Amino acid sequence: MSMEYYEEDVPHVLAVDDNIIDRKLIERLLKTSSCRVTVAENAIRALEYLGLKENQQQSQFNGKGAKVNMIITDYCMPGMTGYELLQKIKESSMLKDVPVVIMSSENIPNRINECLEKGAERFILKPLKLADVKMLRCQLTKC
Amino acid sequence: MDQRNQMHRHIANTRKSLFDQGYLDEQFIQLEELQDNSNPNFVEEVVTLFYRDSARFLSNLDQALEKRPLDFNKLDSLMHQFKSSSTSIGAKKVKTECTHFRNYCNARNAEGCKRTFQNVKKEYTTLRKKLEAYFQMSRQVGPIETACRSR
Numbered sequence: 001m002s003m004e005y006y007e008e009d010v011p012h013v014l015a016v017d018d019n020i021i022d023r024k025l026i027e028r029l030l031k032t033s034s035c036r037v038t039v040a041e042n043a044i045r046a047l048e049y050l051g052l053k054e055n056q057q058q059s060q061f062n063g064k065g066a067k068v069n070m071i072i073t074d075y076c077m078p079g080m081t082g083y084e085l086l087q088k089i090k091e092s093s094m095l096k097d098v099p100v101v102i103m104s105s106e107n108i109p110n111r112i113n114e115c116l117e118k119g120a121e122r123f124i125l126k127p128l129k130l131a132d133v134k135m136l137r138c139q140l141t142k143c
Numbered sequence: 144m145d146q147r148n149q150m151h152r153h154i155a156n157t158r159k160s161l162f163d164q165g166y167l168d169e170q171f172i173q174l175e176e177l178q179d180n181s182n183p184n185f186v187e188e189v190v191t192l193f194y195r196d197s198a199r200f201l202s203n204l205d206q207a208l209e210k211r212p213l214d215f216n217k218l219d220s221l222m223h224q225f226k227s228s229s230t231s232i233g234a235k236k237v238k239t240e241c242t243h244f245r246n247y248c249n250a251r252n253a254e255g256c257k258r259t260f261q262n263v264k265k266e267y268t269t270l271r272k273k274l275e276a277y278f279q280m281s282r283q284v285g286p287i288e289t290a291c292r293s294r
Contacts, residue, residue: 025174028182126230
């Protein structure tokens, strides 16, 4: 995972995607929109970064997880899916208020509803556009 | 000076024809919009990543298509990833052939899969050649000119 150091009031976004091209794209889109970005290539790494281990219960949250203002994740990933990642985040007392955005290349209404019902902030179709990311950025700073 | 202007025009025309002939779509323009002085080679970097990634996918698909019987779920899953990458760089014709392939996977049509996979490879190879030529030309006149967005 790549990390950057930035000032406090710049939103920090964790982007999760197993596709290397999409990771590069989302990172660039977020940086262009003045966000600090950390990328993770799968959900397990994302959880580790956030301070949650896969089989860990809430009480074992190690408190050493990084602070993020938003998580944006691909839906279809091998191993743990974006939906399962969303579940874990929403089940965590430490992380449940962090907005989670789901991305997918497939427009499947059931999938979209499922994610929104689980507490996803938004569901965005890939490929992401600069306009999509600017909109999300705006939401984070309530502009 | 005049020669440079001619080069610029030639590059712009080459770029335009990639869109007009359906090799690239608006997503490629999104990539170009993310290129600036702080990231002057962004488009080419992404496309180069795409070539590397594609080599892997296409090789895996080749292997998977050799198996008997065909594992259509695996084929579909592999192609889903390749289609994702193609979509992300705006590779329009490649993307279309990927979709055809996935349709044949869903229909459990082995012949269809094999046939369309040849088309996928053909479109990929064609696009790659054209993009390599385009970037090489662009490099000859300098990086700033490639950010020109006239359609």
